[in-house]
Amino acid sequence: MTVPESFFQKTYDELLEEFKLNNFPAYGAEQVYAWVYKHFVFDMKSWTNVSKAVKAYLQERYSFDLPKVLWHGQSLDGTRKFLFGLNDGQSIETVLIPARDRFTLCVSSQVGCAIGCRFCHTGTMGFKRNLEASEVIGQLMAVTTMFNTKITNVVYMGQGEPLHNFENMKQATLILMAERGLALGQRKITLSTSGLVPQIERLSEFPPVNVAISLHAAHNNIRSELMPINKAYDLERLLQAIRGIPLKAHRFITYEYILIEGLNDRLEDANALIELLDKKNSKVNIIPFNEYPDSAFKRPSKEKTLWFQNLLNARGLVCTTRMTKGSDILAACGQLKSEAEKLNLWI
Numbered sequence: 001m002t003v004p005e006s007f008f009q010k011t012y013d014e015l016l017e018e019f020k021l022n023n024f025p026a027y028g029a030e031q032v033y034a035w036v037y038k039h040f041v042f043d044m045k046s047w048t049n050v051s052k053a054v055k056a057y058l059q060e061r062y063s064f065d066l067p068k069v070l071w072h073g074q075s076l077d078g079t080r081k082f083l084f085g086l087n088d089g090q091s092i093e094t095v096l097i098p099a100r101d102r103f104t105l106c107v108s109s110q111v112g113c114a115i116g117c118r119f120c121h122t123g124t125m126g127f128k129r130n131l132e133a134s135e136v137i138g139q140l141m142a143v144t145t146m147f148n149t150k151i152t153n154v155v156y157m158g159q160g161e162p163l164h165n166f167e168n169m170k171q172a173t174l175i176l177m178a179e180r181g182l183a184l185g186q187r188k189i190t191l192s193t194s195g196l197v198p199q200i201e202r203l204s205e206f207p208p209v210n211v212a213i214s215l216h217a218a219h220n221n222i223r224s225e226l227m228p229i230n231k232a233y234d235l236e237r238l239l240q241a242i243r244g245i246p247l248k249a250h251r252f253i254t255y256e257y258i259l260i261e262g263l264n265d266r267l268e269d270a271n272a273l274i275e276l277l278d279k280k281n282s283k284v285n286i287i288p289f290n291e292y293p294d295s296a297f298k299r300p301s302k303e304k305t306l307w308f309q310n311l312l313n314a315r316g317l318v319c320t321t322r323m324t325k326g327s328d329i330l331a332a333c334g335q336l337k338s339e340a341e342k343l344n345l346w347i
């Protein structure tokens with residue numbers, strides 16, 4: 001018996017094409033996509049306007065299974081972290097960050113990660129495998145149906161390097177953006193990369209979403225210490241590749257900068273950042289380091305963080321500090337490691 005394909009793997013255009021090939025009317029694809037992605041109803045018995053023939057066809061070929069929630073916990077600030085079990089027994093983490101007018105979902109793109117950034121808990125897991133597009137979409141669908149919450153923003157900042165999984169993340173992005181489905185706008189999706197130069201050079205093949213670069217240092221020696229990838233693609237090569245990213249008018253590249261006490265929070269680091277980045281289209285997002293068990297680095301004080309931010313702003317480089325969310329349940333940036341069960345916060 002063949003294993004049914006996940007429906008969450010299909011873009012709208014692919015479904016439409018399949019309907020045409022099978023002589024089903026085009027509006028049928030629209031109806032099905034709307035039931036799934038606008039109404040979040042996966043039980044075909046409730047699809048009142050869809051023909052029996054279409055239902056029978058889909059029933060035979062597709063599964064609507066979602067990743068299983070193995071655990072979830074809620075931070076004191078409202079951030080929720082989920083541990084999802086996948087079909088092959090692997091697990092990943094996803095974080096839901098509520099704010100006044102939006103719900104941002106931080107999705108994983110891989111099981112583990114090969115990049116091995118030294119400040120990152122995920123990096124200590126090593127790389128297990130890429131996620132399928134359906135497993136990326138599954139994270140959003142599972143959280144949405146669990147809380148009846150409309151996700152307004154998606155960031156590819158969970159476990160994994162999304163550009164290492166280029167084709168599957170591209171497919172997932174097309175599904176997120178489909179007008180007939182989830183209809184997330186390109187400004188509502190942010191792809192964050194550690195700086196994989198060959199894939200950055202291919203970003204014109206990717207849907208035009210926001211791009212965030214994990215920079216974290218403006219000196220090669222410090223960046224190489226934090227991120228081994230800098231030994232393969234140093235700051236000069238990285239910046240050259242970034243200059244080739246097709247940017248629409250008034251769009252920015254965001255540079256994430258994890259501020260670490262005594263390492264990259266000095267006056268010379270701020271000066272080097274100002275020298276390095278193009279003020280016209282760069283935004284720096286400071287993330288005070290989130291400590292985790294056995295982490296090698298320390299979080300700077302609030303005063304130091306504010307001093308660093310003010311310095312950049314005063315010199316014309318737009319800079320904000322990201323509020324830390326969910327650190328009490330290890331859901332903050334760089335803290336994900338698929339071992340939430342150890343926190344003893346069962347549903």
Ligand code: SF4
Nearest residue numbers: 113116117120123160
């Ligand atoms: S920060 Fe991102 S790219 Fe670096 S090890 Fe962690 S998950 Fe991988």
